[in-house]
Each structure stands twice: as structure tokens, then as C-alpha cells.
Amino acid sequence: MKKTLSLTLNRIIQEAKADLLLGDIYLLLEHAIGRGKEFIYTYPMYSPTENELDRWEECRTRRLKGEPVSYITGWREFYSLDFKVDRFTLIPRQETELLVDQVLLRRPDSLLDIGTGCGNIAVSVRYHLNRCLVTAVDLSVKAVQMARYNANRLLGQHDIRFIKSNYFNELDKVEFDVIVSNPPYIKSSDIDRLPIEISSYEPRIALDGGSDGLMTYSKIIGDSQPYLSQAGKLILELDPELLGGVMTIAEEKNYTVENVVKDLGLNDRVIVLSP
Template sequence: MPDTPDIWTTLKVLTWTTGYLTEKGVENARREAEWLLCAATGLDRVGLYLNFDKPLSGDELATARALVSRRGRREPLQHILGTQEFDGLSFAVTPDVLIPRHDTETLVEQVLLRVPGARSILDIGTGSGCIAVSLAKRLPEAAVTAVDISPDALAVARHNAAQHGTAVEFLQGSLFQPVAGRSFDLIVSNPPYIPSTDLEGLQPEVRNFEPRLALDGGPDGLDAYRQIVADAPQHLTRGGWLLLEVGAGQATDVTVLLAESGFAATIVATDPAGIERVVGGRHGSD
């Protein structure tokens, strides 16, 4: 917003910010302007509307300018605010982790539907820890282990687990390497699945700010799935399940990988938008 001596009321800042973000190509500009102004003023959304005519203080205006400038550069709102809601919980997020998506809640839902009695769970590529922590909250009798190759991501995940009072075991390393010789009733993963050639076409928020390691799935987007599906049987109890989030249009290919590795009772589940989002299968027989 212009640095002028004008009186900037809550409504004036909100209106200007909405227009500015719209010009910068931000979707849902009005709602995001509200969130940014809430962060700058300490008000909630109801408070904003009850204080439309209230001028912002100098400090509030300076904070608002800084936050809006960051969002105008297409830095993700979640990085600016530092949190993202997932499965009814608030998770800290940083540029070191993939921002939790509500699509991924479908994976949590499928765990509760398919394997509610799992006593041991492995989350591969945990990132922010949103899946592992959510499952630890939902299935308190289960022992949850989460691995990630990035120590910085694990630091965020450990913080989130502590914030929600969950005793998740976090291990650093690639895929199954940190759990050599161990087996689990359930393995879950939301691996990188964007084909390498598609990365430059992603929204600036994703392309420029989220970790490439969590996005790049190789030439066809399936590199991580091939490795996970091939090695998972060695780490599943008999009758255990492997459940994977997949990108749009990948469900059939991943189902074939599961069948080729001997998984039975393969399933495909759609997210709220009707996109095939989760693929899974059972190892051996019950």
C-alpha cells in the first residue's frame, strides 16, 4: 500500500490489499487479505468487520505492508503465517517442508477405513509430520514411526508432534533405510509425484518456494512409487497395508505396480474433488 500520510482504516487497508493481490494473480484475494490483516492487527475476522472504521497504528500498518509485499511476490500464505490446518489440527510449516494439502486428508481417512486396528505404522517422507501426527492422534494405540531424508524437515515434524502431544518416532534417512529389518502393519506415504518436466509450469507459490525434493517425481512422476512398492513387502506384516497418495491420472499406473509386487485387494479412493487420490493394497493374506 502506498506510503502516504492518509488515514488507513481497517476497511481501506482491506480494500487496497484485495485489489493489489488480485493484480498479482493471487486466488481468493479477499480472503487472503483478511488473513494478512488479522496477522498484522491481532484481530480475528469478526474483529476486522467490527473495526472497519478504526485506523491502523503505525506499527500495524508497517507490519501489514511487509506481509502484503511478501504475498505479492507469491510467497505462500502458509509460509507468511507460519501454519496450515490439516485434519482439524494446526501445523507449523516452513520452506523446508511441503505445505499440507487438504487432498491428503483422504489418505488419513482411508487408513481409518481400511486399517483402524493397525498397531504399527510407518510414514515415509513425513515432511511436516501432518500424516504421522494426525494418525497418532486418531489411533492412539498405534506406534507411529516417520522417516524423512531432510533433517530440516524432521525438525519441523518433531515440533508439530510435540505441539500436539504425540509420541511419534522420527528417523532420518531415505525411504526404508532407517527401518532396516523392521516391519509394520501399515505403511503410508505421500511421495513426490510431479513429473520433472511439469515443475516449471507449477504455480509460483509451489515452484519457487516449496522444496523441490518433495515435488520432483522423476521423468514420469513415478520414481518414488517404484521404489516404495518394490521394497514395502519386506517391511509389512502379513496382511499389512500399503496406502499411497497419488497425483491426478496416476492411480492406474500405481495400481499396476502394486499388482506386480503381489499386493492383493488393491483399492482406489477419490478426494472431495472426485480425483483418484489414494491407491493401496494388502500384503499377503489376513
């Protein structure tokens, strides 16, 4: 079918609003025409080329099937930095920026990030604390590769150590001032009930917290003590419903709850533990 080359950005946006969110339309359109939001605002009467229209149609179709915008464009903003993401890495969430806030508040000299994904926490911390020695681990080799790519892009020369590791297994016996993690915490049986954007597209290894969602907390809290300095802190993201369970695990492992931080929706989202 012959493309309508007189189709303007303005018209595309108005038509797409019938079935897509405006924020998604802008991100996908930026990706399709390879120009920023400013261009779209400034030239609403621009007529995309045939290639650009083909790309837009592909983006729109993928989004309508449920694929997250970030996997279509390959990018996600986190802590005001642009991270490359793909189907092997969880898409960073806004709530997780709270973890970075909590780490930066404490200005640690050393940090371990467990389950680094695309490297969003590790790289954001290192970006703002350039003397902090950062180590980041993930069980997924593809995630480790992506995290390294993001660090190289965003930090240039850096000394973050990225390691493929099952939790602490591949680490030397080094002590860290802060251990941070946004671990997988969805109950296995709940994953298929999540929106299709998550259940069909995001990596299961990044979501699955076992039968009660607490498996990864038991492991991380249980094994972290030898890797924490004396005044060290363990800072974990959680689902608000898991707070009681995480606190019980912390007590059993002789940790003190220093703080529970709420997200913008006033849900308990981050727990700070001291050994």
C-alpha cells in the same frame, strides 16, 4: 513516507481486494496484527498501529510476488490442526486429508509415514488414535525437525519416532499395520511449469517424482513388503494421471489393489494396496 494511521481494517480489506483473494487477505491481516479473524469481523473500524501496518505491507508485497500465504504466516491448517511450516516443508494440501481418513478407518496399531514433511499425516493420525505406534521418516533433516516440533506442540508428550531416512534405509525390521505416504510425484520436467507459488517456493525434494513421476512409487512399493504385517496396507496419495502406472508397479510387485479413493473433485487420489 508517513503512514496513514486512520486506515481501518475495513478499508485495508476493500483496497487489497483489487489484487488479492479475500481468504488470503484475512490470513495475512490476522498475521500482521497478531489477532484472529473474530477480531477483524468484530472491529472493522480498528486502525492498526504503525508496526502492524508495516507488517501488513510486507505480507502483501511478499504475497504479490507469489510467495504462498502459509510461508508468509508460517502456519497451515490440516485436519483441523495448525501445523508450523517453512520453506523446507511442503505446505499440506486438503486432498492429503483423505490419506488420514483412510488410515483412521483401519485403526492400525502401528503406522509408518514415509516423507512426513511437517508431520501433518503422522501427527493427525496419532492425535486421533492415541494407542497407535507411529514412526515417521523423511530424507530432509529440516523436515524431520519441523515434524518433531509440530508433534511436541500438538500432542505434548508423545512417542512418535521421527527418523531422518532415505525411505526404509534407517528402519529396524519392524512390521507396520499401515504404511502411508504422500510421496513426491511431479514429473521433473513439469515442475517449472507449475504456478510460481509451487515451483519457486516449495522444496524440490518434496515435489520431484523423477522423469515419469513414478520413481518414488517404484521404490516404496518395491521395498515395503518386509515392513508390512500380514494384513497390512500400503496407502498412497497419487496424481490421478499416475493411477495406471502405479497399478502396474503394484501388480509387478504382487500387490492387490484394494481400493481407489476419489477426492472432492472426483479425481482418483488415493490407492490402497494389500501385499
